[in-house]
Amino acid sequence: MSNVYIGKPYRSVFDTVAQELRIDGMIIAIHKTGIKREQDTNLIGTSIDDGIIRWELGGLVDDDNAYEGIVDICTNDGDLWAATWSGFSLRIDPERGDLLETVFTR
Numbered sequence: 001m002s003n004v005y006i007g008k009p010y011r012s013v014f015d016t017v018a019q020e021l022r023i024d025g026m027i028i029a030i031h032k033t034g035i036k037r038e039q040d041t042n043l044i045g046t047s048i049d050d051g052i053i054r055w056e057l058g059g060l061v062d063d064d065n066a067y068e069g070i071v072d073i074c075t076n077d078g079d080l081w082a083a084t085w086s087g088f089s090l091r092i093d094p095e096r097g098d099l100l101e102t103v104f105t106r
Helices: none
Strands: 017-023 026-031 043-047 053-057 070-076 079-084 088-092 099-104
Touching: 017 070, 026 070
Parallel strands: none
Antiparallel strands: 017 026, 026 043, 043 053, 070 079, 079 088, 088 099
16 A cells, blocks of 8 residues: 555545545545556545545555556445456445455456
C-alpha cells in the first residue's frame, strides 16, 4: 500500500473519481491515478463526517508488465466488494479498508 492519499481531503482527488458509492458512513471511490502498468492503488475510503481519506487499496498482483488495480465496486447483502483487473473479488471492511475475503473469479 502506498499511503499517498491517506489523511488528505477527498476534494483533492474528486476530479479523478471514476466510480463511487456510500456505505457505513464512508465514501468508497475508484479514482484514475494515471498508472497504465503495474499495481495501482486506486481505491480510497473517505469518512463522510469530515471528508478525509482514511484508507487506500489496490490490486493484488504485483506485475511491472501488466496493469493491476480495482476496476469495479459494489455492495452485496450489505458487504462492500471490489473487483480487480486480474480477476479477484475482494470483500472489504468499508470503515478500515481491511481485506476480509479474496475470491478468484476467472
